[in-house]
Each structure stands twice: as C-alpha cells, then as structure tokens.
Amino acid sequence: MTETADRWIGASVTRLEDLPLVTGRGRFAGDIDFPHQLHMRIVRSPYAHGRLKSVDAAAALAMNGVAAVWTAKDIADLPPIEFREGPNENLSPYRQAVLAAEWVRYVGEPVAAVFAEDAYVAEDAAECVFVNIDELEPVLDAAAAPTELRPGLGTESTVCRQGYGNVDTAFRDAHTIVELDVSIGRHSAVPLETRGAIGRYDAARDVLELHGAAKVPHRNRESLARMLGRSTGGVHLYEGHVGGGFGVRGEIYPEDVLVLVAALRLGRPVKWLEDRREHMIAANQSRQQRHRIRAAIDGDGRLMAIDDDFFHDQGAYLRTHGARVVDTTCGILPGPYRLPHYRVAGHVRMTNKTPCATYRSPGRFESNFARERLMDAIADKLGLSRIEVRRRNLIAASEMPFERPLVALGDDVVYDSGRYEALLDKALAHIGWDALQRDVASRRAAGEYVGLGVAIYVEKSGLGPTDGARINIHTSGEIEVITGGASIGQGFETVVAQVCAEMLGSDYRQVRVVHGRTDRIEYGIGAHATRATVMTANAAAVAAKKVRDKALDMAAQLLQADAADLDIVGGCVVRTGMIGGPAISLGDIAHHLRPTSSTRGERDPGLSAEGWFSTSHMTYPYGVQIAVAKIDKGTGAVRIEKLLIAYDIGRAINPMLVEGQLVGGFAQGLGGSLLEEFRYDERGQPLSVTFADYLLPTAQDVPFVDILLTEDAPSGVNPLGIKGAGEGGIAAAGAVIASAVDDALGASGTISHLPIMPQQLKMMIDAFEATGAAAASSGSG
Amino acid sequence: MSGNPSDKVEIALDVNGRVHHARVEPRKTLVDVIRDDCGQTGTHIGCEHGVCGACTVLLDGEPVRSCLMFAVQAQGCKIRTVEGLQSGNELHPMQQAFMDHHALQCGFCTPGFLMLAVGVLEKRPDISDEEMLDVLSSNLCRCTGYQNIIKAVKAAAHTMKAADD
Numbered sequence: 001m002t003e004t005a006d007r008w009i010g011a012s013v014t015r016l017e018d019l020p021l022v023t024g025r026g027r028f029a030g031d032i033d034f035p036h037q038l039h040m041r042i043v044r045s046p047y048a049h050g051r052l053k054s055v056d057a058a059a060a061l062a063m064n065g066v067a068a069v070w071t072a073k074d075i076a077d078l079p080p081i082e083f084r085e086g087p088n089e090n091l092s093p094y095r096q097a098v099l100a101a102e103w104v105r106y107v108g109e110p111v112a113a114v115f116a117e118d119a120y121v122a123e124d125a126a127e128c129v130f131v132n133i134d135e136l137e138p139v140l141d142a143a144a145a146p147t148e149l150r151p152g153l154g155t156e157s158t159v160c161r162q163g164y165g166n167v168d169t170a171f172r173d174a175h176t177i178v179e180l181d182v183s184i185g186r187h188s189a190v191p192l193e194t195r196g197a198i199g200r201y202d203a204a205r206d207v208l209e210l211h212g213a214a215k216v217p218h219r220n221r222e223s224l225a226r227m228l229g230r231s232t233g234g235v236h237l238y239e240g241h242v243g244g245g246f247g248v249r250g251e252i253y254p255e256d257v258l259v260l261v262a263a264l265r266l267g268r269p270v271k272w273l274e275d276r277r278e279h280m281i282a283a284n285q286s287r288q289q290r291h292r293i294r295a296a297i298d299g300d301g302r303l304m305a306i307d308d309d310f311f312h313d314q315g316a317y318l319r320t321h322g323a324r325v326v327d328t329t330c331g332i333l334p335g336p337y338r339l340p341h342y343r344v345a346g347h348v349r350m351t352n353k354t355p356c357a358t359y360r361s362p363g364r365f366e367s368n369f370a371r372e373r374l375m376d377a378i379a380d381k382l383g384l385s386r387i388e389v390r391r392r393n394l395i396a397a398s399e400m401p402f403e404r405p406l407v408a409l410g411d412d413v414v415y416d417s418g419r420y421e422a423l424l425d426k427a428l429a430h431i432g433w434d435a436l437q438r439d440v441a442s443r444r445a446a447g448e449y450v451g452l453g454v455a456i457y458v459e460k461s462g463l464g465p466t467d468g469a470r471i472n473i474h475t476s477g478e479i480e481v482i483t484g485g486a487s488i489g490q491g492f493e494t495v496v497a498q499v500c501a502e503m504l505g506s507d508y509r510q511v512r513v514v515h516g517r518t519d520r521i522e523y524g525i526g527a528h529a530t531r532a533t534v535m536t537a538n539a540a541a542v543a544a545k546k547v548r549d550k551a552l553d554m555a556a557q558l559l560q561a562d563a564a565d566l567d568i569v570g571g572c573v574v575r576t577g578m579i580g581g582p583a584i585s586l587g588d589i590a591h592h593l594r595p596t597s598s599t600r601g602e603r604d605p606g607l608s609a610e611g612w613f614s615t616s617h618m619t620y621p622y623g624v625q626i627a628v629a630k631i632d633k634g635t636g637a638v639r640i641e642k643l644l645i646a647y648d649i650g651r652a653i654n655p656m657l658v659e660g661q662l663v664g665g666f667a668q669g670l671g672g673s674l675l676e677e678f679r680y681d682e683r684g685q686p687l688s689v690t691f692a693d694y695l696l697p698t699a700q701d702v703p704f705v706d707i708l709l710t711e712d713a714p715s716g717v718n719p720l721g722i723k724g725a726g727e728g729g730i731a732a733a734g735a736v737i738a739s740a741v742d743d744a745l746g747a748s749g750t751i752s753h754l755p756i757m758p759q760q761l762k763m764m765i766d767a768f769e770a771t772g773a774a775a776a777s778s779g780s781g
Numbered sequence: 782m783s784g785n786p787s788d789k790v791e792i793a794l795d796v797n798g799r800v801h802h803a804r805v806e807p808r809k810t811l812v813d814v815i816r817d818d819c820g821q822t823g824t825h826i827g828c829e830h831g832v833c834g835a836c837t838v839l840l841d842g843e844p845v846r847s848c849l850m851f852a853v854q855a856q857g858c859k860i861r862t863v864e865g866l867q868s869g870n871e872l873h874p875m876q877q878a879f880m881d882h883h884a885l886q887c888g889f890c891t892p893g894f895l896m897l898a899v900g901v902l903e904k905r906p907d908i909s910d911e912e913m914l915d916v917l918s919s920n921l922c923r924c925t926g927y928q929n930i931i932k933a934v935k936a937a938a939h940t941m942k943a944a945d946d
Contacts, residue, residue, distance in 0.1 A: 021888030022876040024823015024863035031822040243889030276828040489887025667926030691832035698918035699927040
C-alpha cells in the first residue's frame with residue numbers, strides 16, 4: 001500500500017470509506033431515524049396466483065399503536081411503477097401496481113400496508129390483516145407454450161430479436177452443427193443489508209425526502225416525481241451507506257413509493273425495513289433463462305453462425321428495467337469471437353414468481369455460460385482442444401475497434417480495444433496450463449474426478465451518456481467533489497479522490513467526495529452497468545483540469561510568474577522544478593478567490609469548476625478465467641481448487657480495489673454456479689426464503705482467487721483510458737465452473753444447467769462407477 | 782405481571798462498559814435493544830435467524846448472535862460491540878488490519894466479522910489457520926469473497942499476539 005505518492009492514479013491506496021465502517025459509525029438505512037416516525041409493515045400475498053376478493057383490516061386497525069392500514073383503494077390515484085427508460089406502450093400492462101388491487105401474481109406481492117408507532121406493533125398488526133384470495137393455477141415454466149395470466153394478458157410480454165447476416169444459409173453450408181439446451185437457475189444479489197426506505201415530508205420547505213436511496217438516486221427522483229405528480233425540485237433522495245447493491249438495491253419498488261406517499265398523507269416520517277424473508281420473495285430476482293442454442297461450424301472449427309432461441313423467466317411483473325436484461329443478453333452473447341451470422345430471439349415470459357431484473361453482470365453471466373458451453377461442445381465434437389477452438393475464433397487485436405451490428409443497453413456494440421489472444425496466452429502461461437493439464441490427467445488416471453475449465457469473455461462498462469462533477473476547493477484546502485454518482489460499497493469515493501488528487505497535485509485524503517445526493521447536484525446517472533468509475537472519474541478529471549487552470553492563473557498573479565511555469569505539488573502551487581521556492585497553497589488561492597477578495601480581479605468567485613464527460617459508446621474490458629474443479633466421489637460436492645482471473649482493465653486507478661471487485665464478483669458467481677437457487681414448488685410457493693435454504697458461499701466455499709490484472713488495451717473512448725471492474729469477476733464464473741466440472745466428469749456436455757447440484761453429480765458418478773466408464777477415459781483438452 | 786408480551790420491563794445492559802437503562806418488551810431482541818435503546822447502531826441485522834452473523838457481539842467474551850437472544854437474557858453480562866473496539870483514537874489492530882488489507886467493501890458485515898475474530902483471538906491467540914477459516918465461515922460476507930478478510934485476520938492475529946508478548 002502506497003500512502004505517499006506523486007501519482008495517485010494506479011496506486012493501491014487504502015480506502016477513504018473505511019474508517020466509519022470499521023468503527024460502527026456507518027449510516028445504513030436501518031440507522032436513519034426521524035422524530036415521531038411511523039413504521040411500515042407490508043402484508044403480502046400468500047398465493048402465487050389468485051383473485052383478490054377482499055382485505056379485512058378491522059382487527060389490525062383496532063390495535064393499540066396502529067395509525068393506518070392501506071389497501072389498493074387508498075392509493076388508487078397512484079400509477080404503476082414506471083420503466084426507467086421511459087414509457088413503453090406494449091409493455092405497460094405488465095408493470096407492477098404499488099399495491100395489488102384485483103389479482104395477485106406472486107407470493108410476496110404487496111397487498112396492504114400497515115403503519116404503526118413501533119416496528120413490532122406494525123408486524124403484529126400485519127398478521128391480523130386478513131386477505132381473502134381465490135387461488136388460481138400458477139404459471140411456472142417460462143419455456144412452456146405461452147398462455148394467459150388473465151384474459152387479454154399473455155405470458156409472452158415481448159420477444160427481443162437481434163441479429164445480422166444470413167443464418168439459414170450458414171447452417172445449410174455448415175460442416176458441423178452443434179446444438180445445446182442449457183439453462184441457468186434463478187438466483188440474485190442477496191446483499192447482506194436488506195432493503196430499507198424512510199420517507200419524510202418537510203412541509204416547511206415543501207420537500208419530500210427519500211432516505212435509504214441507492215444506485216440511481218437522480219433517475220429515481222425523476223420517476224418518483226412523475227408518479228407522485230410533484231416537481232423534481234420538491235423531491236430529494238439521499239443515499240447513505242449501502243450494504244451491498246449488485247443491481248438489486250436502489251431500484252424503485254412498491255415500498256419506496258409507499259413510504260413517500262404515507263409521509264405526505266399521514267404527516268409523519270415513515271420508516272420501512274425489509275426482513276430477510278421478505279427480501280427473498282420481494283426484491284428482484286434474476287438470471288433464470290433457458291437457451292436452445294446452436295452453432296454452424298466450418299471444417300476448421302470456425303464459427304459460421306449462432307442461432308439462439310431463449311426463454312427468460314421474468315416472474316410476475318416487468319419492473320423498472322423493462323426487458324433490458326433480455327436485450328443485453330442478445331447483444332452481448334457473441335462475446336470475444338468473430339461471428340459472421342447471428343440470430344437471437346429472447347422471449348420475455350411472465351410467470352407467477354417474484355419479478356426479475358438485473359443482478360451483477362445481467363445478461364452476461366447467462367450468455368457467457370451458454371456461449372462457452374457451446375465452445376466446449378464444438379471442441380469436443382471436432383476433436384480440437386478447448387483452447388484451440390477458442391483461439392481460432394477470437395477477434396484479433398488488428399480488428400479493433402470492432403463493430404457488431406447489435407445493441408446492448410441501448411448502445412451500439414463497438415468493442416473499443418482488446419488484445420484477446422495475448423491475454424489468453426498470458427493466462428495460460430501464468431497458471432502453467434500444460435503442466436496443470438498433465439497433473440489433472442494423472443490425478444484422473446488415479447481415480448480422482450478432477451478437471452480443468454476455461455472461459456473467455458468480453459465485459460461491458462462505462463455506460464453513458466453523460467455524467468458531471470463539480471469541484472470546490474475550500475479555504476481550508478479541502479477539495480470537495482460533488483458528483484451525480486453513487487456509492488454501493490465499491491470504493492467510489494476513493495477512486496474519484498485519487499483522480500482529483502492526481503490532477504490537483506494533492507493528497508487523496510484531502511478530497512471529500514459527495515455522491516447520491518439530489519440536493520447537491522442536479523443530474524447524475526449513478527452506479528450501475530459498471531459505469532460509476534468510468535463516467536464520474538472522467539467527469540471529475542475534466543472539472544479538476546478547469547480548477548487547476550484557475551488555481552494556476554490566480555497563483556501566477558500572486559507569485560508574479562507565468563502560469564505555464566507553475567505546477568501543483570503537495571497541495572501548493574510552485575514554480576515547476578524549483579524545490580524550496582515560493583509556494584502558495586490551494587486553500588490560500590481559494591481565499592484569494594472569495595467573492596469579497598480584492599485580489600480576485602475579474603475572475604468568477606470560488607476555486608471551483610464543473611466538468612462533464614459524455615460518451616456515445618461503452619468501453620469493453622475482457623477476461624479469461626481458468627478453474628480446476630474437483631468432485632468428491634462420495635458426496636458429489638464440487639471444490640474449486642484453483643481459480644485464475646486474467647482481466648484487462650485498460651488502466652487501473654486502484655489495482656487493490658479492482659482485484660477486490662474481481663474476487664468478490666467471482667465468489668458471488670460461484671454461489672450461482674454451485675449453491676444458490678430460488679426454488680418454487682408446484683403451487684408457486686417459494687422454497688428458498690432463509691439463509692438455511694438459499695446458501696450464500698462462506699469462507700470455506702470460496703477458493704483463493706489468483707488475479708492477473710493487465711493494462712494492455714486502454715479504452716479508446718475516454719481520456720483516462722479506464723474500463724470497469726465491477727462485473728468482471730462474476731461474468732464468466734458459471735461458464736468456467738461448468739467447463740471444469742464437465743472435464744472432471746470426463747464426459748463433455750453433461751453440465752447443461754446451473755447451479756450444479758451435488759445430488760446430480762453423485763448420481764452421475766455412481767453411474768460411471770457402476771459401468772466402469774471412469775472419468776480417466778478422456779483427458780482435459 | 783399481566784403476562785402480556787407487550788408489557789414493558791425495566792432492564793439494564795452493560796454495553797462497552799457503560800450501563801444503559803431501558804424499558805423494553807421482554808420479546809425485544811438483544812440486537813434491537815442495542816441499536817434502538819442503547820443507540821449503538823454499529824451492530825447490524827442481516828437475517829434475524831442466526832445465519833449471517835452481521836449482528837455478532839461479544840457476550841462475556843464469547844461471540845454470539847445478538848438477533849437470537851432477548852435483551853432481558855443479556856442482563857448481568859458484559860456486552861461488547863464494534864463501538865467498543867478502539868481505545869480513544871487508536872484503532873484496534875483488527876480494525877486497522879481490515880482497512881490495510883481491503884477486507885471490506887460495503888462494510889455491512891464488517892462489525893460482525895471484527896467481533897467474531899477479536900472474540901476468538903482473545904481466547905485462542907494460537908488458533909491454527911484452518912480452525913480460523915472454520916470460525917470465519919460462520920459469518921457471511923457478500924462483497925469480498927473472504928480472501929482479504931482472511932488476510933486481515935491473520936495479520937491482526939500476529940499484531941495482537943506481539944502486543945501480548
């Protein structure tokens with residue numbers, strides 16, 4: 001750890017965020033209280049599908065300390081929760097109402113809201129609200145033939161189609177066709193802090209406040225203001241500490257709307273905290289897809305075409321993202337490979353389960369799994385090694401920037417830079433692939449079920465279009481950076497501070513980074529799609545350059561020098577290269593720039609500036625993951641013995657934090673590959689509602705993750721050359737684990753579903769052992 | 782006694798060496814009282830069924846899940862929470878090690894891990910790496926993948942031991 005540096009960009013400094021968090025002084029949603037607040041508790045549907053006949057709240061209302069009980073009738077003026085990207089006429093019937101009115105469509109759907117003086121009383125009262133529902137047959141299989149949720153409302157809400165070229169001709173001319181049916185289970189972010197929202201109406205200022213906001217506070221302000229018929233000037237969102245985001249937290253859910261409306265109408269602050277069981281049935285779930293995918297291959301193992309028809313289990317409603325996960329899946333599926341012809345149809349299917357939306361690496365965890373399964377199958381079918389078949393198809397560095405006529409997140413797909421084959425070679429050399437292969441082969445010959453897996457993938461990051469930052473240097477010398485970004489625990493403050501410190505010749509610990517506050521800056525897009533560092537750091541760099549110029553200009557007058565001969569070192573403006581010469585601190589320069597300063601001249605007051613960064617395209621980092629997996633013969637349990645993530649980040653602002661993102665992301669991906677699944681019974685009752693049935697990886701489950709971080713392909717679409725790391729660890733976790741487990745079984749193509757369950761492996765191994773078809777029969781290649 | 786579970790009772794809790802008096806329902810959990818009535822919000826609630834360990838505190842030196850106990854049961858015990866780890870401005874070696882090794886991201890699980898690791902190391906400074914991994918696997922972290930938590934705990938164990946020698 002470098003704590004003193006001339007260059008802050010690239011330094012693995014410790015985080016500015018940490019001190020309050022290790023001393024118990026964080027401010028998470030649960031830690032926020034206002035005087036005279038009420039506590040809200042939601043009454044939820046106990047049925048997956050049904051007709052809501054009546055809600056009887058009389059007993060609850062009669063209880064001491066209960067202030068109100070609301071059903072849909074009480075908020076009939078509120079529209080359903082809207083899509084962030086704006087209205088969509090075709091999809092609007094699938095939006096979720098704040099409280100269910102006539103139908104319930106998943107277990108956990110909010111039916112009534114209880115407001116009480118105390119959280120315990122609210123919970124007691126909620127149990128006394130009687131909900132009368134006629135249960136209906138649930139729809140649970142997204143890949144079955146489409147049907148209707150109710151008359152006129154089909155289960156196929158939309159089909160996302162993308163593609164180019166002539167797929168049918170390619171399949172006709174193909175040397176070989178490889179076809180797979182692969183699927184990914186339903187899992188999600190499951191952050192350690194459940195959701196929370198505190199609504200407060202300040203009548204004195206006519207401002208409605210939402211505390212506990214995260215991820216996209218500014219954009220949510222716009223949506224909420226529209227839904228509530230208020231001006232955005234009268235709605236403010238406040239992000240405190242966020243106990244894990246990963247895509248799930250910070251979206252607008254029914255509870256967020258309810259605390260705001262209740263704060264307005266009941267005239268008291270309203271606090272809601274989700275409990276864990278609620279989180280497991282009410283917060284966004286993700287991932288569940290089934291791909292029927294096939295590839296046309298020429299005689300050399302080169303991809304001619306991919307044709308994919310997939311089914312996305314959306315659950316009961318379309319939430320704030322609309323159909324975005326499916327569209328991203330379509331746009332990113334070809335990954336790092338050259339692909340002359342491509343056709344994909346993603347069916348967004350409604351079911352009677354908890355609604356789905358984004359979870360870290362949405363559309364890529366799924367598509368990387370499907371595509372890399374396909375690459376392994378192609379290798380197997382043609383008798384090529386898994387490395388060789390990938391190598392033959394990788395897009396070459398000379399083809400960059402590489403444009404594909406596809407769209408992901410509303411952005412045309414243009415890979416800005418990449419040296420894919422070079423990274424593959426580095427990864428193979430780093431892990432010692434050849435020796436590892438020999439070792440695995442000999443262990444397998446000795447009867448172990450051990451295997452090697454590989455996956456190559458392209459990530460996306462830095463979603464635009466624009467972000468801003470305003471820098472103000474106080475007379476104390478403190479550098480305040482006000483951003484429209486959001487911090488969800490990823491180290492946002494530290495990296496933005498590092499960039500500003502570098503530009504302003506100051507210590508990063510002199511920088512205070514403000515985020516997630518709609519009352520401090522007008523616009524912001526927030527922290528999602530691995531965009532926060534790329535967008536806000538570049539915006540901060542633009543603002544810092546302006547502040548720097550202004551500081552040098554003012555200092556030039558004070559030091560009677562030419563601004564071109566000045567530099568900022570250690571927080572002071574000095575003559576370039578002159579040690580011990582005249583110096584003036586940034587704080588003093590700010591003092592000279594006060595509105596009342598006589599030395600300010602014609603300059604605008606304040607040592608401050610605003611900077612904006614805009615980009616028309618995302619930036620695409622890429623990676624190679626290699627795993628060694630061992631299956632326990634007796635239990636079927638998989639242990640990942642070795643794991644390498646080779647990842648090109650373009651340019652790392654803080655390598656330690658990048659590695660932290662990659663390791664943590666992989667751990668989550670391991671969960672979705674081996675442990676985690678939201679299961680439902682035949683009536684649509686959720687079976688994974690506690691940490692005893694939904695297993696998060698523990699310290700025992702996660703292997704040591706070796707990181708090979710490279711900076712071979714700086715981004716071509718932003719001045720800092722940076723790319724994102726937030727989702728790079730998880731994106732190919734399912735793909736690489738499946739590849740390794742497959743290899744351990746010595747029977748290619750057996751792993752077609754995630755999560756891979758020990759019971760299933762145990763049965764396979766027992767069958768192998770019984771027939772004598774030992775795993776040793778085929779080698780890893 | 783009326784026997785009504787919502788009748789409040791007077792309790793006194795010793796949290797970080799300070800006695801807090803509160804009137805609480807007997808059914809109120811220890812973690813809720815530590816947070817709501819004692820104002821020590823560093824102890825977090827992650828699952829309320831004793832799995833995640835975010836609410837871990839030390840009760841007479843033993844790490845316990847404060848979501849699985851009623852506050853009335855903790856009377857007469859010495860309770861230590863994350864707020865009591867540092868002395869003055871000096872961080873506990875475990876807190877410092879977590880910062881130095883980037884052992885936290887969102888920081889929500891951190892107080893629970895700090896108390897768990899400190900509680901175990903105070904009693905067993907020579908615990909093996911393997912046993913410590915076993916101990917640490919009793920709490921959940923969703924951000925870090927545990928790698929840096931394990932590094933930090935090892936480093937702090939070393940510092941704590943050196944200070945004792």
